[in-house]
Amino acid sequence: MSVRCIQDGLTGFVTLDNPPVNAIGREMRQGLLEAVAWAEGLNLDRVIVTGAGRAFAAGADAKEFDGPPLEPYLPDVLDAIERSFVPWIAAINGVALGGGAEIALACRMRIMGPGAQIGLPEVTLGVIPGAGGTQRAMRLCGLETALELIAFGKPMGAKAALAAGLVHAVEDDPVEAADMVNTEELLCVVPTWELPAPEMDVAAFSAVRENLAKRSPGQIAPHRAVEVMEAGLGLDFAEAMALERATFLDLKSGDQSRALRHMFFSERAAKAPADLPAAPQITQVAVVGGGTMGAGIAYACLSVGLSVVLLETDADGVARATENVERLIVAGLKRGRLDDSSAEVLRARLVITDDYGAASGSSLAIEAAFEAMEVKKEIFAKLDAALPADTILATNTSYLDIDEVAAGTKDPSRVLGLHFFAPAHIMRLLEIVQGAQTGDRALAMGFGLAKLLKKVPVLAGVCDGFIGNRIFSRYREEADFLLMDGAVPWEVDEVMEAFGYAMGPYEVGDLSGLDIGFANRRRQDATRDPKRRYVPIADRMVNEGRLGRKTSVGWYRYPGGGGKVVDPLIEDLIAEEAHFAGVTRAEIPDDVVRERLLLAMINEAANILGEGIAHSAADIDLVTVFGYGFPRWRGGLMHFADAWGVVEIVEKLRLLEAQDPVVWAVSPVLAECAAAGMALTDWRAKG
Template sequence: MEDPVTITREANIAIVEVNNPPVNAASHAVRLGLQLNVKEAEANPEVEAILICCAGRTFIAGADIKEFGKPPQDPSLPDLVNQIEASTKPVIVAIHGTALGGGLEVAMGGHYRVALTSAKMGLPEVNLGILPGAGGTQRLPRLIPVAKAAEMITSAGMISAKEGHELGLIDRLDEGDDPRAAGLAYAKDLLAEGAGPSRTSDNAAKDADAVDFDALRAKVKKSARGIMAPVKALDAVEGATTMPFAEGLKNERALFTELLESDQRAALIHAFFAERSVAKVKEIEGVAPRPTDKIGVVGGGTMGAGIATSALLAGIDVTLAERDDDAANKARATVEKNLAGAVKRGKLAQAKHDAILANAFRTTTDYADFGERDLVIEAVFESMEVKREVFGQLDAVCKPGAVLATNTSYLDINEIAAATKRPGDVLGLHFFSPAHVMKLLEVVVADQTDPTVTATGFALGKKMKKIAVRAGVCDGFIGNRILSHYQKANFATVLAGASPFDVDRALTNFGLAMGPFAVSDLAGLDIGWANRKRLAETRDPRETYAAFADKLCEQGHFGRKTGKGFYIYEEGEKPQPNPEVEEIIAAERAEKGITPRQISDEEIVDRYMAAMVNEAARVVGDGIAQRPSDVDVVLLNGYGFPRWRGGPMHYADTVGLAKILNDIGVLQKEDDFLWQPAPLLKQLVEEDRNFASLNG
């Protein structure tokens, strides 16, 4: 293997170049190479300046993920950055692509920074449960205003080279596309000016007096929603304003170590790797996907329009079909609104927006216009009869080899596929609403789905920047099957004595973005009601059915869309608990002969997690999910589970599977039918193993 860091010389300038594809990660070999080559340049009397740059498509884009969890090897990144800064010769750093995490810390260790105008930079460490630990919290506030440094570090946000230049992080911008040439030109100019080293550590924190750290800490705590890293990172940034540089570095290192050893860091690292493992699907290894350049979408409601928008943003040509011209025009207006929103948020250039609407998107009322589409996604009403009819028509008009996909949330895809003469071309692509925002995509593989079709689902997900997870066929697949079970558990908790508002409070304190009853109001109570009615005929007579949500629906209260559900919604006002709910629940308890009792927040969380983990264990045991970590990815990205807890399976491993099983055993005394332990959960406890042991 070639040395990932080389040194060459152009006249009196030493060029230290990193070449560690694909992203020039700061691996041990890279750190060692930088250390040795900077030292060599320092010792060479013919060298007057040192340029650090990178080959390939990016500057150093962070740490090497292969080294996560392994014992550190010298030189450490903090020591390397300090060594670079201590150079007695001016060190110029040329940035292109992205300078992230340790990469940006290396750049800040240099004395001068030039960036191509296309470059971006940031310190995203809090996403992994840690903070910038190589001086990032100390140097950034000495280069740019403290308030902006705190915002960048605590939010993990990136800035453009242009903004970096305006703030003072970047000393020069270069319009070209060659970082080496840009760095050399800047180095020559600096030498001509007689410039020497300019060490960031010599600076005072910028505009520190303008920051109220108490107010900022309260704001960060609120947005962090239980995550420790942003708050600790802010503590480190504050240290840059109150301590000498060397003391600030020690403080940063102490806070970094505290986070490194925390459960949250382990959970966030688990989530990071889990999202990279979901695409590893044995049945599609080495299988080439079919084309996805031109797709069709059937149905232009919220979901269909969202799918079309997501595809258009990914550069895919889209034809959307609706039942009549009015519906087609309405769908087009929704897509146009979604795309305009992307322009407003800076996600889409206006010229690209105009080109998409002019050339890549059209609506139709005739399925025959799908004749040359590579893939068609059905997103119509959740009715088996309707979906079978749609697939029969698609089968008749679509070209051989076209993939036919359904966006169903619950229904049997084998039955849908049977409506065609090409069941091997059929699969589920379950997007989450709003489809142009939510990252999760369940790729549901039916009994006869061809491996090339499965591969196509994953390829489309990647193209659309989704996190695609393989799922098997069952009612609700992975996420909605688990959801239906923990919803029943939440209903049982309410019947036992808690209010829906108690449940929402306890679970938001646990880390959920919204409580489950507030989420039901947001989604529309009529959606869950319709699904419960669909399953009524197959409901086991042993089930204790909670009817209070149905009673709300019978009164026309569907949540936010009607202004009343579990909560009351008035424009401009914070949602308030609906007092009618407690009356409906009290009547149902009396009817069922249930004497309510006090239920603590801790018990609410234990019941919720026991139900979620238990059904997830069944999902894995039944082969619906490939591995426990896939379940974590689904719940993290589609259902608001707190990322800093790693997902339900990781959480269960953290608290111990024996505790989960014991909680289920206790709850069996209340309802022996609802609380049946999953065979896989029992097996793992008996074998003293955890869910992580199944992730390989």
């Protein structure tokens, strides 16, 4: 049974028990409804409801997400709890999220453990609270706090919930504290549904809508939540509850909710393959290179309790690395993520040196040096000589051939790629790249590190750019084709920002530095297909010193190091290059810009899937969302392609292929899916 009821005198103890997080399914809803009748039949003084294990209840049962609602419905169950003559107390012992929070809000009283959290994160799944969360929260903690809690879906800790009025007390043992509540005091607590709705606050609604426009552009659910809360101010409780439920059910069947649920399940499934051995224990990590990326990796490892030996080439490198890591520690102090004591603990676990022998106790070494094969081979030779034979060696390369790196070591089975994304201590994606000879132990180490760092791990094969950068390179290539054919950078950026990206490709290029892409193109010169169209506009930018933000000028100008400003000189530069190439430029409509960029990425991603570089369409979705800013609410690149329709995509690609059969050759995977009426999500390699 997912609900256990025990009587002790005049107190009933109801335990939510559906491991691992007490998800609320049909059986639990039925059990709660029966518990109301049980308590009333015994004429109890009170019911104390809590969760088994570490959670109170973490929302709806995932198995029911895509099906029709099943009776008894949660709003009806909570209405029975709230209106029962036996008052219920929620003893919140762990996370109470979504429906779990709504159970607690329907109780007469709420007591939290000090480490517990309560929240209504439904908007992150493309819906709104559907069992009274919008109405009860604003009656308990006021309009402004409730709007923040619901529209942005961020949980509150115990202290914040107490200060907001969402709970009545914070106690080390919330069940014991609930048992000790004076009966008269309990009966004096007004049921939430009887509390008046807050007064209308035009400024609060205006502020939250303005904030949503910045933080959640393109997303429907947060705005619908705000609308329901605003309308609820002028309705009686039952009418407001009916509006909330109708809105929830409408959103639940929508494209955005399906996309966000897909991402939720894909993220949850991102873990080590079942046939891998247990991850070796990690206590110390060596990081080679103390630049921006290496310092970020080192800081991330320090933050989860690992010791780090940061290796540099000489005394100057050691000084730079020290400064880079310290800058991150200071930033953590300013943001309140560290206090002085924890900052000192991090510093104490860090050694920065040019002596590779100092890293001999490391179970894992991560190279994060300059993106050049000769540099990486030299570093791996040093690591191979200095570290024990069982130390796993990883490279953070973004593009280079891991098999070539591994070939220079005594044991290539201990070499893998760990491709972090900048800033490494913040970005959640980790591409784990498996070389031809990478062993299971090395892969297990990679997945073990991802789990420690709370990264989203995606297994990738070896090719130029792996999954993410290969797709991004094709995206940037097509953007440059659009420039040559008639677009300008700010038009391209605006189109992709309207689609849902935080930045378009040209602003991203300015942020990372145009010299990085330039160096990568020079590396590819020797192997580039001479029949493939090439646009030299970005090369000319670099040759003229326009490297992006670092030089205050790139595709945009950055006066005084501030925000971007459109640079008319770019239009002249593009026009000149088009003239040299014999291209007649013409205005390109926004929908064509968007379509060509998306088709280019989808076609490349399908090739990556077909070649086995990615193991599933869902893995590509994780990479594009967590590493490259594809809008999560569109479900990732491949989910979006399935929603668009594979048949239509192939038809459009065929038209482009007729114009340029080299660049636009249709992926065999897409052609196969279109012919079979199959979704990319369902495609699997034969054999």
